[in-house]
Amino acid sequence: MEKRPERTRQVLISAAADLIADGRFADAGLANICRTAGVSRGALYHHFGSIAELVAGVYEQASERVDGLFEEAFEKSATDAPAEFSITLGAALLDERLVRAGVRIGPSGTDDPPRLREEILAKLRERVVADGSSHAKDIDCAADLAVVVTAGLESLGHADAYWWQPKTARRIWDIVQQLDQS
Template identity: 60%
Template sequence: MYKRSEQTREALVSAAAELIATGRFADAGLVNICRVAGVSRGALYHHFTSIAELVAEVYAQARERATVLVEDSFAGSAADAPARFSVALGAAMAKDQLICAGMGLGADGTDSAPRLRDEVLGMVRDRIVEDARGGAAPDALADLAVVVTAGLESLGYTDSGWWDPRQTERLWGVLRPLFAEAHEVGATADQ
């Protein structure tokens, strides 16, 4: 019984994410969510007290996945971390409707600011500044990485080709030397 209940809950989260990711926030209404999930209204209200609570769960699960993307991207070389994150985010946006939907949501289950997108880009910016301590212009580099990543993320909603890892890698091919140089200067200054 518990397994079926958990499956129903996940079907509702998945349906809400699908509707938000492939349409508009307003498309994620009661009737549409229940139809896509293949459940009754009663089942929805058994698991969530409101649509906002359900959408807040989409946000929460997307936040967990996005945080893993940030952590994984910054686990290796600091100079290459922003590029790894941009590539990983684009790939996730193209393949994972939960992340795609969640990036436009706020923790309160609405599409009002602050959104997950703002939070994730803030995490990335903070990590770049932290990793570039002692390097050249860490704030400017962090801002550049955020602008590039935010631009790719935004452009991908109208043309998913912007989320293609090859496109992201091509752009970061131009930017990587700036980040590598800043980290070399920082490493030399630390010695």
């Protein structure tokens, strides 16, 4: 059974994530978070020392979720892992406000770089290079391509969720993998 303090803390994190995910970072102010969470200002400050600390909690949970997606994708075939990660990341961005908010913020609880988005892309590139299992002759080129496709799908999806749909991402990755093998 979840204890009330932990439930209140999670409600606050969810409220901040909801406001950041589909709005502007500035929308995640004290009054809006408290109203969305249905708690008092005192409750917010009981659980978090500042709004930045609360937003850092959003980052932390989003980062853990994305790390799970990353590890799940790379447990499979290293050759298919970049595509699988990119596709599942898009699906998470489409369906999960926590992840959508998380890519827009950094560990300090601000929207200043480095944000989770940049960390994801750097980790993806490092992993593709380290695995070295692409069919491409130039592993650095394959790693760069994985980052460009993932970044493109992520960026485009903020304006049109079509790009986050698994069907769309799979189609793009099928084309990329065909080019990689030729």
